Amino acid sequence: xxxxxxxxxxxxxxxxxxxxxxxxxxxxxxxxxxxxxxxxxxxxxxxxxxxxxxxxxxxxxxxxxxxxxxxxxxxxxxxxxxxxxxxxxxxxxxxxxxxxxxxxxxxxxxxxxxxxxxxxxxxxxxxxxxxxxxxxxxxxxxxxxxxxxxxxxxxxxxxxxxxxxxxxxx
Numbered sequence: 001x002x003x004x005x006x007x008x009x010x011x012x013x014x015x016x017x018x019x020x021x022x023x024x025x026x027x028x029x030x031x032x033x034x035x036x037x038x039x040x041x042x043x044x045x046x047x048x049x050x051x052x053x054x055x056x057x058x059x060x061x062x063x064x065x066x067x068x069x070x071x072x073x074x075x076x077x078x079x080x081x082x083x084x085x086x087x088x089x090x091x092x093x094x095x096x097x098x099x100x101x102x103x104x105x106x107x108x109x110x111x112x113x114x115x116x117x118x119x120x121x122x123x124x125x126x127x128x129x130x131x132x133x134x135x136x137x138x139x140x141x142x143x144x145x146x147x148x149x150x151x152x153x154x155x156x157x158x159x160x161x162x163x164x165x166x167x168x169x170x
Contacts, residue, residue: 018093020070021077029092029100033145036090036102040139047104047139048111049148051156052076052118054097055131055164064128072130073097079121083114100152108138108169115167123165131165138170 016028024032033049040047054060054076061069073093080091080099094100103111115134122132135156137148151170159168 018077021073021080021093023077023080023099024090024092026092026094028090029094032090032092032102033149036104037139037143037145037148039104041141044141045105046107047102047148048106048108049137049139049152050099050101050103050111050115051094051135051152052080052099052101052115053133053156053160054099055133055160056129057097060128060130068128071126072128075125075127076122076132079118079125082121083118108136111136111138112167112169119165119167133159133164134167135159136167136169 016024018025036047039045054072057069057072060072076099077091077093080101084091084101084103088104089106090102092100092102101114103114106114115136119132119134122130133156135152135154135158137151137155139148143151155168155170159166162168
């Protein structure tokens with residue numbers, strides 16, 4: 001029974017985790033964001049969402065090859081894990097070169113500091129010409145998960161439009 005339980009746990013983890021970065025995957029994001037918004041609404045708690053896009057990732061892959069691109073994605077996964085509170089916040093690989101973070105109990109000032117730290121961490125790592133653009137949205141009463149996602153996405157596009165390698169708060 002114990003072995004069966006371990007196998008079931010591994011299968012659940014595999015279904016929820018991005019195998020390259022070790023972060024949660026997009027399927028997990030969809031479930032977690034609903035839960036986080038509900039908790040923020042019901043407990044009147046703070047919540048911030050970050051959308052992160054890897055700048056110049058296509059050029060990195062084209063110039064150095066996919067193994068190097070994978071190395072950059074793994075590095076970003078580690079940067080996300082290093083900058084969030086284990087068991088409290090959640091980091092996700094949202095798509096190819098896109099990431100998301102849910103910061104429970106954090107306001108936009110805290111999220112901005114975390115975002116700047118992540119951006120700086122990648123600058124100091126072996127990044128092969130890549131950088132991070134980050135959009136941050138803070139939960140406000142009356143928002144649903146779609147509203148929070150839209151605000152974070154708009155902030156991300158604003159960060160990219162400013163020349164990339166920026167952090168913007170909605």
